[in-house]
Amino acid sequence: MLKGINPLLNAEILAALRAMGHGDDLIIADTNFPSDTVARHTTLGALLRIDNTTAAQVVEAVLSVMPLDTFVDDSAARMEIVGSPDEIPPVQQEVQPIIDAAEGRPWPMISVERFAFYERAKQAYCVIQTGERRFYGCFALRKGVIPPDES
Numbered sequence: 138m139l140k141g142i143n144p145l146l147n148a149e150i151l152a153a154l155r156a157m158g159h160g161d162d163l164i165i166a167d168t169n170f171p172s173d174t175v176a177r178h179t180t181l182g183a184l185l186r187i188d189n190t191t192a193a194q195v196v197e198a199v200l201s202v203m204p205l206d207t208f209v210d211d212s213a214a215r216m217e218i219v220g221s222p223d224e225i226p227p228v229q230q231e232v233q234p235i236i237d238a239a240e241g242r243p244w245p246m247i248s249v250e251r252f253a254f255y256e257r258a259k260q261a262y263c264v265i266q267t268g269e270r271r272f273y274g275c276f277a278l279r280k281g282v283i284p285p286d287e288s
Contacts, residue, residue: 175259
């Protein structure tokens with residue numbers, strides 16, 4: 138256990154987050170997402186897991202140590218519902234305020250069509266599969282930068 142680090146962030150997750158660079162995508166996926174298949178296409182090439190958690194819990198843990206990319210509008214994305222692209226299900230409603238809090242301002246997630254989301258996920262640095270059982274608990278987060286200390 139490390140002081141100040143969310144206990145959901147195991148050694149493998151922390152290593153991946155540390156290795157990611159500015160502009161790299163991280164996918165946080167629900168239990169129904171084809172995580173293992175997609176993860177084999179990612180930069181890391183292996184699936185990471187945080188079982189027995191909701192997507193919101195994992196997003197909160199990740200954003201406690203990883204900044205979002207503020208140079209682009211698509212640094213926080215959600216998989217849109219097939220046939221209802223404007224509908225935002227409860228699992229996604231839970232995650233939005235976590236993203237807003239991490240950024241210190243409203244930062245709306247963009248929606249990404251299901252198959253386009255799969256393609257974005259294959260280009261990601263890595264995939265973290267959660268224990269989220271609600272449908273459409275899938276998110277893409279793009280890593281930002283940590284500015285230098287003020288002198």
